[in-house]
Structure formats: structure tokens, C-alpha cells
Amino acid sequence: xxxxxxxxxxxxxxxxxxxxxxxQGASDLHLSVGKRPILRxxxxxIAINKEDIxxxxxxxxxxxxxxDEDQQKSLMExxxxxxxxxxxxxxxxxxxxxxxxxxxxxxLRLIPVSIKTLEELNLPPILHKMSNYHxxxxxxxxxxxxxxxxxxxxxxxxxxxxxxxxxxxxxDPIEYVYTPDRAMVSQREVGEDTLSFHNALKSSLRxxxxxIMIGEMRDPESMAIALTAAETGHLVFSTLHTNSASQTIxxxxxxxxxxxxxxxxxxxxxxxxxxxxxxxxxKINGGRIPACEILIMNAAARNLVRENKIYQxxxxxxxxxxxxxxxxxxxxxxxxxxxxxxMETAEMYSNNPSELRNLLG
Numbered sequence: 544x545x546x547x548x549x550x551x552x553x554x555x556x557x558x559x560x561x562x563x564x565x566x567q568g569a570s571d572l573h574l575s576v577g578k579r580p581i582l583r584x585x586x587x588x589i590a591i592n593k594e595d596i597x598x599x600x601x602x603x604x605x606x607x608x609x610x611d612e613d614q615q616k617s618l619m620e621x622x623x624x625x626x627x628x629x630x631x632x633x634x635x636x637x638x639x640x641x642x643x644x645x646x647x648x649x650x651l652r653l654i655p656v657s658i659k660t661l662e663e664l665n666l667p668p669i670l671h672k673m674s675n676y677h678x679x680x681x682x683x684x685x686x687x688x689x690x691x692x693x694x695x696x697x698x699x700x701x702x703x704x705x706x707x708x709x710x711x712x713x714x715d716p717i718e719y720v721y722t723p724d725r726a727m728v729s730q731r732e733v734g735e736d737t738l739s740f741h742n743a744l745k746s747s748l749r750x751x752x753x754x755i756m757i758g759e760m761r762d763p764e765s766m767a768i769a770l771t772a773a774e775t776g777h778l779v780f781s782t783l784h785t786n787s788a789s790q791t792i793x794x795x796x797x798x799x800x801x802x803x804x805x806x807x808x809x810x811x812x813x814x815x816x817x818x819x820x821x822x823x824x825x826k827i828n829g830g831r832i833p834a835c836e837i838l839i840m841n842a843a844a845r846n847l848v849r850e851n852k853i854y855q856x857x858x859x860x861x862x863x864x865x866x867x868x869x870x871x872x873x874x875x876x877x878x879x880x881x882x883x884x885x886m887e888t889a890e891m892y893s894n895n896p897s898e899l900r901n902l903l904g
Contacts, residue, residue, distance in 0.1 A: 770810040
């Protein structure tokens, strides 16, 4: 068979699968040798039974369509590669190709082309406040696949539509693509436009930014530069894979040597403006809805960070309802009472099920 014809066949099949994933509202598409293509729908993995089992030849054809020669070389050298891919500006994916048991596998995360508002994402209105700041450090945290990047994109895009600012994003890879409105938006991709997060972050301070969005805080050096940027008049956004506001603060401080920790605590106490920790919870009628823990830094929270009493942050959240704060349990209770999620589901996602039951009476 003509290799070009064969390649066209694989390209056509991959495009079909991408379009299907988009039409079904999937969050992810998985392609692995020995299995049928799999979609993640509402958090659950579902095989596409009408599709054939994926073979090494099919995977190789898909990889040849997705990667140029340099990327294929990088894949073979590093055994994995992360990149973004757009399909005719209609569907966008964050893609990771990796080896498992000697065979290539492909994980595709769907990224909506349009950026939704906080209302469309069913997020608390208090998060609008974060787009009104002109200085400080704000974090969206939670496990992988819980919508952190989407929430951050919504807040950053709100700034884009309302302020004449220079927004710089540093991502690996670029996920949401912003259409500049009132703001000027510079999007930099690690590996493509810059060598590393901390290099890009360091040089961004010389690029006249007002707002800096860092896709993920990956190392102490990046954290230190981000805190300095927030202290010196910039609004800095980022994400972390942590489970709560208090755990996030602990994680940042513990990333540094003990000798540097007092300074980091002081910087956090001064520059941190808030943390939202979120989970996407399966709804009773299908789909998912976010449950959030929200910390808005006030005088009490800043003092606790300075005094290294992070374990008391949960109490600040619990008593800060009037300031827009909410605990994860109260967020879950609200969703149960609105009949968005079941009690059983709420207990599954709660970090304190007995307290959840007490709150529900």
C-alpha cells in the first residue's frame, strides 16, 4: 500500500475521533495499543465500542500526523512529549504522547475554543473580585482535571475585556488562546517561545507586564520570582496541585530551605490575595458542577501566615462567610440543597463527611 494513502487514512480517523470527542462533550480522549479509543465523560472512562482496537501501526500513523520531525526526535529522546494542537480553529487539544510497556499512547485533553465566563462555569461571584486587583498573588488549586486552567482563563479573560493592561501568560503548552480586546496579550509557550518557566518569569518582569499568568508553579525558583513580582506591583495568577488553601500555603513554604522560609512566609502574608480550591462534582442529571473552597486573605489570615499557624486557616474560612469565603463542605451542602448533586456524591468528595452531615442537619 502507498504510505501516503495509509497516512491519509490514519489522519482521517484521528480527526473523526477528535470531532466525536468534542461532540460528545468529553474532557479527554485516550488512545492506547490493545484497547478501543476511550472517552472521559463526566469524569468516567467509556470505551467507544464501535471503533476497532488500536494497533501499534495505527498509533504510529496518529503520531506521524500530530508531530513534525523535530517533535518526533524529541519524543524518542525524552520518551514523552506535551504540546497543543488545533483542529481548524474549531477544537483545541492539549496532547501528551508517551510510552507504556514499549508502545506509544496518546492522551488528548479537550480545550474549549471559547473562554466561558464565571457565571457560565457556575463559579461563585466573589471570584470577579480577583479581576479587579492590580497587584497580588492569586492561586487556583486542586487535583488534575478539576478545571483549574479553565477558571484561571475566565478570570484573566475578564481582565482582557475590561482593562487596558499588558497580560503575559507562560504555559506548557498554551491551552486557551485569548483574543486581545482592551488588553494586550502575550502568550509564551515553554519549549517553543522560552526555555523554562523560571526563565520566562524572570524575563517577563522586563517586558512591562501588568498581569502575569503562570500555567503551573513547578519549582521554588518560579515561586520565589512570582512572589517578588506580586510584591513589586504586578497581579500574578497561577495553579498548584494541592487539595486546600491551607495545604497550598504549607506546600509553598515547605518548598524552600528552612533558612528561606521566614522570608517566604512574610512575602505570602503581604502579597497573597486569595486561593480557590475546586473539584468538579458529578451532577444528578449528568454533567459536572464545581464545588469550591475559597480563601480571601484578610488581616487574620495574614497574621496566621506570618506566625506560621497555617493549621488555623480553615477557621478563618469558616468564619469569613460575609467576606465571600466558603469551605468545601459548605459548598457541597449548597449543591445538595439545590438538588444539583446527591448526598452520597457530596460525602464522596468531602474532606470531612461527618461535618457535612451535621451541616445538612
